[in-house]
Amino acid sequence: MVKRLLWVTTVCAAILFSAAMVYANPEAYHVGCAFAVTGKASWLGEPERNTVEMIARQINEAGGIDGHPLVLHIEDTQGDNTRAVNAVRKLIKKDKVCAIIGTSRSGTSMAAVPVATQSEIPMISCASAAVITTPVDQRKWVFKVGPDDSDAALNIFEHMKAHDISKVGIMTGTTGFGAAGREQLKEFASDYGISIVADETYNPTDTDMTAQLISIRKTEAQAVINWSIVPAQSIVSKNMQQLKMTIPLYQSHGFANVKYAEAAGDSAEGCIFPAGRIMAVDTLADDHPQKKVLKEYKQAYESTYDDHVSTFGGHAYDALWLVVNALKKVGPDAAKIRDELENTTFVGVGGIFEFSDKDHCGLDKEDFAILTVKDGKFVVLEP
Amino acid sequence: MDSAFVDVLQFLIMGIQRGSIYAMVAMGFNMIYNATGIINFAQGEFVVLGGLMMVTLTMGFHLSIVFAFILSVLFVMVAGILMERLTINPVKQPSVLRLIIITIAVSIIIKGAAMCFWGKGSHYMRHFSGSTSLDFYGATILPQTLWVVGILCCVVAAYIVFFNYTMTGKCMRACAINRDAARLAGINDRKMVMLSFALSAGIGAIAGIIITPIIQMDYARGAMLGLKGFGAAVLGGLGNSMGAVVAGVLLGVLEALGAGYISSHYMDAIALIILLFVLFIRPSGIFGSAEAMRLKEF
Numbered sequence: 001m002v003k004r005l006l007w008v009t010t011v012c013a014a015i016l017f018s019a020a021m022v023y024a025n026p027e028a029y030h031v032g033c034a035f036a037v038t039g040k041a042s043w044l045g046e047p048e049r050n051t052v053e054m055i056a057r058q059i060n061e062a063g064g065i066d067g068h069p070l071v072l073h074i075e076d077t078q079g080d081n082t083r084a085v086n087a088v089r090k091l092i093k094k095d096k097v098c099a100i101i102g103t104s105r106s107g108t109s110m111a112a113v114p115v116a117t118q119s120e121i122p123m124i125s126c127a128s129a130a131v132i133t134t135p136v137d138q139r140k141w142v143f144k145v146g147p148d149d150s151d152a153a154l155n156i157f158e159h160m161k162a163h164d165i166s167k168v169g170i171m172t173g174t175t176g177f178g179a180a181g182r183e184q185l186k187e188f189a190s191d192y193g194i195s196i197v198a199d200e201t202y203n204p205t206d207t208d209m210t211a212q213l214i215s216i217r218k219t220e221a222q223a224v225i226n227w228s229i230v231p232a233q234s235i236v237s238k239n240m241q242q243l244k245m246t247i248p249l250y251q252s253h254g255f256a257n258v259k260y261a262e263a264a265g266d267s268a269e270g271c272i273f274p275a276g277r278i279m280a281v282d283t284l285a286d287d288h289p290q291k292k293v294l295k296e297y298k299q300a301y302e303s304t305y306d307d308h309v310s311t312f313g314g315h316a317y318d319a320l321w322l323v324v325n326a327l328k329k330v331g332p333d334a335a336k337i338r339d340e341l342e343n344t345t346f347v348g349v350g351g352i353f354e355f356s357d358k359d360h361c362g363l364d365k366e367d368f369a370i371l372t373v374k375d376g377k378f379v380v381l382e383p
Numbered sequence: 384m385d386s387a388f389v390d391v392l393q394f395l396i397m398g399i400q401r402g403s404i405y406a407m408v409a410m411g412f413n414m415i416y417n418a419t420g421i422i423n424f425a426q427g428e429f430v431v432l433g434g435l436m437m438v439t440l441t442m443g444f445h446l447s448i449v450f451a452f453i454l455s456v457l458f459v460m461v462a463g464i465l466m467e468r469l470t471i472n473p474v475k476q477p478s479v480l481r482l483i484i485i486t487i488a489v490s491i492i493i494k495g496a497a498m499c500f501w502g503k504g505s506h507y508m509r510h511f512s513g514s515t516s517l518d519f520y521g522a523t524i525l526p527q528t529l530w531v532v533g534i535l536c537c538v539v540a541a542y543i544v545f546f547n548y549t550m551t552g553k554c555m556r557a558c559a560i561n562r563d564a565a566r567l568a569g570i571n572d573r574k575m576v577m578l579s580f581a582l583s584a585g586i587g588a589i590a591g592i593i594i595t596p597i598i599q600m601d602y603a604r605g606a607m608l609g610l611k612g613f614g615a616a617v618l619g620g621l622g623n624s625m626g627a628v629v630a631g632v633l634l635g636v637l638e639a640l641g642a643g644y645i646s647s648h649y650m651d652a653i654a655l656i657i658l659l660f661v662l663f664i665r666p667s668g669i670f671g672s673a674e675a676m677r678l679k680e681f
Contacts, residue, residue, distance in 0.1 A: 206650070265514075
């Protein structure tokens with residue numbers, strides 16, 4: 001009996017206490033997040049959700065934003081356009097958020113753009129397609145923290161030009177990411193005096209790329225560019241090794257996942273790809289302006305979750321801190337947050353963001369580092 | 384060596400390697416088709432289970448390849464038996480359509496379970512005997528490809544011996560030809576159905592195990608492998624396992640040549656177009672008998 005009484009009292013006390021907490025701080029800051037936590041793009045949404053939850057915990061344990069607790073409303077878009085639109089609507093109408101972080105994919109972000117614009121709520125997309133924030137005059141309320149595909153392509157071509165490569169064969173996955181990359185590669189190659197002598201594609205479900213590689217081998221290609229984000233891409237380097245092809249292999253930033261390098265084994269050694277610096281933070285020069293933030297994020301993430309840090313979680317990190325910094329300055333007013341974001345310079349995981357009324361992405365091609373694989377790890381490539 | 388010849392040879396090697404897997408999946412389809420008259424849409428999932436189990440046993444528990452191989456096959460065979468006992472056997476009025484829909488449901492369940500257990504990532508394991516490719520008249524061939532082809536030959540040989548020279552195999556064939564007559568002759572047809580699921584799961588598992596070092600395995604691979612294998616089974620004439628082996632290898636080779644000489648963009652389409660043509664011209668498949676086809680329910 002005594003035990004039971006004690007139990008009831010504890011529960012009541014807990015309820016009262018938590019109620020008191022909520023009412024003592026009526027001005028909690030509500031921020032909405034819409035990520036593809038489940039579904040086919042969950043490898044994007046999962047680290048993003050983990051990251052924002054981790055940061056919100058840190059902030060609230062440290063007393064909130066100037067005393068205001070940060071409340072996150074996280075919705076799962078499942079990587080689906082309709083669900084993304086509904087999620088963003090719910091966040092705006094029901095949860096009354098002052099800013100939205102997400103969505104994870106380019107397609108869902110584009111679907112959510114009109115909703116955020118009409119409701120006049122700032123939205124920071126974690127995807128990378130350039131069209132999300134251009135043309136800027138129609139994207140007043142939309143920002144993004146993912147780097148442009150084209151900047152990755154430019155980085156690859158610049159490296160090639162420096163190494164006298166003028167003929168390349170390209171291999172792209174038949175996903176949205178791969179198809180967009182294929183367009184970018186074709187568009188910018190001629191600017192660098194590089195000609196594409198073979199243009200091959202492969203399915204995400206493909207198990208063997210020998211045929212495509214032989215087609216490339218038949219041409220005079222001096223290098224292969226593999227642009228894809230699906231696990232199947234690690235087969236490309238394996239097949240090249242099997243065919244004893246010795247020309248250099250360039251990968252896209254979609255390769256920036258330690259698991260892909262693990263899967264490709266020693267065949268991935270020496271391949272060249274542009275990626276966010278988070279992937280090679282240990283080999284980054286100590287005086288690099290991003291070094292501190294990257295190291296902190298990596299340590300915090302990897303000690304909280306049993307997982308490797310990824311560039312995608314980094315996007316969520318940047319987006320949430322941008323919003324938190326704006327909240328600190330101007331409070332939970334959507335229009336003021338938007339204006340504040342537009343004038344922000346921020347050193348984040350994805351790079352050094354310099355937003356302006358003409359640029360809602362804030363990153364440029366300098367925010368990619370050229371990396372390579374050495375002993376199964378990503379390292380910064382010495383020029 | 385002439386480079387055009389080397390290319391053809393390389394495409395052939397690649398095609399035979401893919402085709403061997405299609406052939407084994409198709410054999411699995413046929414076994415269950417013969418015993419029950421249905422297409423088991425969970426066939427691709429058996430392949431995935433075999434591959435993933437092998438990854439866990441070799442890379443996680445560091446068992447030897449041979450031991451892990453046997454354990455993985457047994458594991459998937461048990462899964463096949465459970466599937467039959469829990470979902471196919473208890474059905475009161477087993478119409479073909481109903482059973483097929485059940486297999487689709489099972490495939491979704493297995494896929495989900497595999498996702499929960501092994502995660503969404505892609506798993507890889509080391510090759511059976513080194514990953515340095517060997518020279519073969521100018522083309523290159525992975526030792527693993529030799530394993531794939533060799534094990535396909537062993538499976539086919541075992542299949543022939545089992546169905547022609549053992550009593551159980553003969554009983555299964557009897558059930559396939561005429562179930563009622565077989566039952567009258569004292570054959571326990573329900574047990575034969577269970578056995579067919581076990582064997583078909585076993586063949587699927589073998590296919591998954593030998594291909595995993597080359598392609599990596601993830602929980603979602605089953606659908607495509609199943610589809611291609613089904614294509615091979617239809618191409619070879621449903622129910623005709625030797626036809627399925629030839630058709631599977633043929634399909635793989637045509638796919639490889641198509642990808643190499645026509646366009647890699649349409650690789651999957653090529654296989655399906657061939658399948659469509661065969662169905663237009665010879666609906667019973669290349670090696671199937673048109674007469675037998677007419678007598679079957681499905």
